[in-house]
Amino acid sequence: MSNEASTTRAAAPDSLTGHVYDGIQEYDNPTPGWWTMIFALSFVWACFYWVRYELNTTPPTVFGEWEDDVAEANRAMFAKLGDLKGDEQTLLSMGRNADWMPVGASIFKANCAACHGRQGQGDVGSNLTDDAFKNVKVITDIPSVVRAGANNMAMPAWRGRLTENEIILVSAYVASLRGTNVPGRVPEGTVIPAWPALVSPAAPVMPTGAAK
Secondary structure (H helix, E strand, O other): OOHHHHHHHHOOHHHEEEEEEOOEEEEOOOOOHHHHHHHHHHHHHHHHHHHHHHHOOOOOOHHHHHHHHHHHHHHHHHHHHOOOOOOHHHHHHHOOOOOOHHHHHHHHHHHOHHHHOOOOOOOOOOOOOOOEEOOOOOOOHHHHHHHHOEOOOOEOOOEOOEOHHHHHHHHHHHHHHOOOOOOOOOOOOEEOOOOOOOOOOOOOOOOOOOOO
16 A cells, blocks of 8 residues: 555545545645735735726826926936026027936927927938028027927927926037038038137236236
């Protein structure tokens, strides 16, 4: 007689289910309590998930949460930056700022690249890397176009969707693309004069008789 058969015969009656299949008896091994608890909690969690994502007409998404995180990070950064102005020298200086131009580039890629290409080479929108422009005559026109849109809203208005600092930073980034001449959409509009030179802050005037 095999050891398995001996074990089966020696088993207490209350440890068996009473089911017999071809002489094989079935033990009554209940599911461990911790496993049952996990199963019950997963069912409760599934109910909350169904309400949040299936019944909600505007369910949260990973992309939406990422946008919220980016916006929060930008608010923290802009608190240090202060309120930018869309004047000529601000656009020129920010366009050369190694700390802030990556932020301008990220705003461009998230909002503008779909039409203008990731490098500004143009697609549906115009090429921003040459010297021809349709709605820009001077550098300060760029933030105005970004705010209000152009071409009967073929270029959408971003006022209200981007903060003023974001508009200035992305405008400075767009201005910095000029002259890179990335192959893409053919030039459109009119060739305009080059951007003016960045004026460095004036050196402090030394008082008469001050030590040099």
